Amino acid sequence: MSTNGDSTVRSVNRAVSILQVLARGAAGVTQIADELAIHKSTVFRLLATLEARGLVEQSVNRGEYFLGSGIAELAAGAVRRHDPxxxxxxxxxxxxxxxxxTVNTSVRDGSDLISIDQVIGGSAVTTVNWVGQRTPLHASSAGKVFLAALPDDELTAIxxxxxxxFTDHTVTDPGTLRMQLEQVREQGYGYTFDELEIGLGSIGAPIRSLRGDVVAAVSLSGPTFRVNPSTLPDLSDRVKAAAAAISERNGFPTPG
Structure with a gap:
């Protein structure tokens, strides 16, 4: 693709991210630029284009922007489906x-994790179907992702x-779990090795909503001779990228 083509795609991505920010409520140029890490002049230019097409409007005092009536017209032509x-x-x-x-999509139900979808990779050596199964949050990588996002009072209750x-490797000490959850927040993913089952490794990352809430999680699992500390850096990057792509589809704005 040409340099001009790359620039066009980047501008489209940024314009969509601006619309996603405004879907949360009215915002000014500076607020949008700070959230998306885009220069204010670029934000202003994109807003002007979106305003000309009726997709955004300005408040009376012209200090803030909000979604325009053109968005409603576009939405009328599509059937939105929110099934994860x-x-x-x-x-x-x-x-x-x-x-x-194996890759799973999971949601939280109280102190448990429920798998709602599963895709089996070509190297998978297990025929276990996790769909519909409940797993305590503290013993799974995706569960730790949910725990890391909870308010302190809810986390403490759990x-x-x-x-x-489940095994000798299951972490059950609240203090140790809190330290692990802080790491999950910093790194953007959780992992377990031999905690739910001996020989099973897993890496999970959050799927976010428009407002940034963790509404689901995507996780990769496999035997620990393939999913282990030495493969964690590469696999965690791939899981995080997948979770980010799903979050973007779910309306979460992408910085940059």
Whole structure:
């Protein structure tokens, strides 16, 4: 693709991200530029174009922008589906094909994790179907992603509860879990090795909503001779990229 083509694609991506920010509520140029890490002059130029097409409008005092009536017209021509399976399945399929492992999409139900979709990679050596199964949050990579996003009062209630030990490697000490969850927040992913089952490794990352809430998680799992600390850097990058792509489809703005 030419340099001009790259610039055009980048401008389209940025314009969509601006619309996603405004979907949360009115915002000014500086606020949008700071959130998306885009220069204010670029934001102003894109807003002017979107305003000309009726997709955004300015407030009376011209200090803030909000979504315009053109957005409603576009929405009327599409049937929006919010099923996480529909949003995540193609991306999870690509991830499973890339790494050859099992990829799951999960949601939280209280102190448990429920798998709602599964894609089997070509290298998978297991026939376990995780769909519909419940797993305690503390013993799974995706579960730790959800725990890391909880308000402190909800997190404390779960950590003070019954943290079942599945193997000798299951982390059940609340203090140790809190330290792990801080790492999840910093790195953007969680992982477990031998904690739910001996020989099973897993890496999970958050799927976010328009407002940034963690509404689901994507996780990769496989035998620890393939999913282990030495392969963690590469695999975690791939899982995070998949989760980010699904989040973008779900309306979460992409910085840059």
């Amino acid at each position: 399976n529909v949003l995540s399945r193609p991306i999870c399929q690509d991830l499973a094909d890339e790494v050859g492992e 950590l003070d509860g019954d943290l079942h030990r």
